[in-house]
Amino acid sequence: MTVIYKNATLITGATDQAIPDAVLVVDNETILYAGPSKDWQDRNEHEVVDLDGHWIIPGLIDCHIHMDLYGFGDTFQENLVEDKLRTLRSAKLMSDTLCAGFTTIRNVGTVNHIDFAVKAGIEAGYFKGPRICTSGKIISMTCSGTEYFDGMYRVADGVDDCRKAAREQLKEGADCLKLMATGAVMNPGGVPGAAQLNEDEIRAVVEEGLKLGKHTAAHAHGADGIINAVNAGVRTIEHGTMADERAIESMAAAGTYLVPTMSLHDLFMAHIDTVPEFMIEKSSRMQDDYIDIVKQAVKAGVPIAMGTDAGTNYNYHGNNAAEIVYLVEKEILSPMTAIQASTRVAAEAIQMADRVGTLEPGKLADFIVLDRDPVENIRTLAEPKHIHQVFKGGAPVL
Ligand SMILES: [Zn+2]
Incomplete structure (x- = not known):
């Protein structure tokens, strides 16, 4: 069945300009046409939906979530939730995420392979x-x-063990690989500035993924770890909180995507009574410089893809657009660039640009209908009352 959505303002994600008086033509789950109404030639009778006064944008993409974390004040409490309940909870949270307009996500770490079951359940x-x-x-x-x-980590030491760890994830059905190139904020022993897996260990993981055409994401705060990961060929650097000039240059030169996860710090600070002190302390130490660092990365030409770390403390699934708002309100990205970071660039970063990320002929019809201009007011994306409808593969989900 072909459906014509007409009279809306269209943001395709592919260009910087919104298209007024546009038409989006969807044939079953695929886009046939997206552009000015005057250029749509086919005049056959189809189902027509008048979206006068509305905006259409591509379905949003979050490149960094943990579907099985619930946003507890102290994430250590997650260890008390057994896997079967956790799996059901993840299914509910993924439904919330879709209804919030996020039609694609990349999940970068979940306990005991719950992620594969949830993905299979959706499919x-x-x-x-x-x-x-x-x-x-x-x-x-x-x-x-x-x-x-x-249950979230596969501990591996040395090149051979790292290779085996990667193969294990791929065997179970991994679409990408995730590794730790530096210490973390989110566990008490982690030293975010300290490099962890060596370059040759990281390269072994990257190589195993590439054999199957799959990319690797590296958790990396400190500059040494970022550079190790970039040199080893990872596709995305997660966080990048303590990147220095060298690290930014290396990402820019290699075309490595940066997935900053910035807004969660404000959530920590809003809940200092319940978020563990070590997280507040480490995050506070880094956050002041973080905004400048990401601005420098943007200036250097590092492609920015949006990620939230959803599931971490008070960072609820379904509130993912808060990160887009943060990127705009801190003047890191313009509204249009922030939308692209959450659509086209995000799709490229996670190797799904052949199917999603822009509204162009041949792509899947994943899109959101809004009742207010998101470029004029970026908070539109974060307020459910402005989300008129969400479509995944041409089908309404709300
Ligand atoms: Zn994370």
């Missing part, structure tokens, strides 16, 4: 959820703190 049509690119367990060297998220 089988058992429940609603976004398209999912998922990594399985996070590959980490032996270090203090991994026990804080019991």
Whole structure:
């Protein structure tokens, strides 16, 4: 069935300009045409939906979530939730995420391969959820703190073990791989500035992914770890909180995507009574410089893809657009660039640009209808009352 959505203002994600008086033509799950109404030639009778006074944008993409974390004040409490309940909870959270307009997510670390079950459940049509690119367990060297998220890490040391760890995730169905190139904020023993897996260990993981055409994401705060990861060929640097000039240059030169996760710091600070002190302390130490660092990365030409770290403390699934608002309100990205970071650039970063990320002929019809201009007011994306409808593969989800 062909449906014509007409009279809306269209933001395709592919260009910087919104198209007024546009037409979006969807044939089953695929886009046939997206552009000015005057250029749409086919005049056959189809189902027509008048969206006068509305805006259409591509379905949003979050490049960094943890579907099985619930946003507890102290994430250590997650260890008390057993896996079956956690799996059901993840299914509910993915439905919330889709209804918030996020039609694609990349999941970068979940305990005990819950992510593969949830993804399979969505694809089988058992429940609603976004398209999912998922990594399985996070590959980490032996270090203090991994026990804080019991079951989330595959501890590996040395090139051969890292290779095996990558193969294990791929065997289970990983779409991408995730590894720790530096210590973390989110566990008590982690030293964010300290490099972890060596360049040759990271390269072994990257190579195993590439054999199957799959990319690797590296958790990296400190500059040394970022540079190790970039040199080893990872596709995305997660966080990048302590990047220095060298690290930014290396990302820019290699075309490595940066996925900053910035707004969660404000959530920590709004809940200092319940968020563990070590997280507040580490995050506070880094946050002041973080905004400048990401601005420098933008200036240097590092492609920015949006990620939230959803699931971490008070960082609820379904509130993902708060990060887009943060990027705009801190003047890191313009509203249009922030939308692109959450659509086209995000799709490129997670290797899904052939299917999603822009509204162009041949792509899947994942889009959101808004009742207010998101470029004029970026908070439109974060306020459910302005989300008129969400479509995944041409089908309404609300
Ligand atoms: Zn994360």
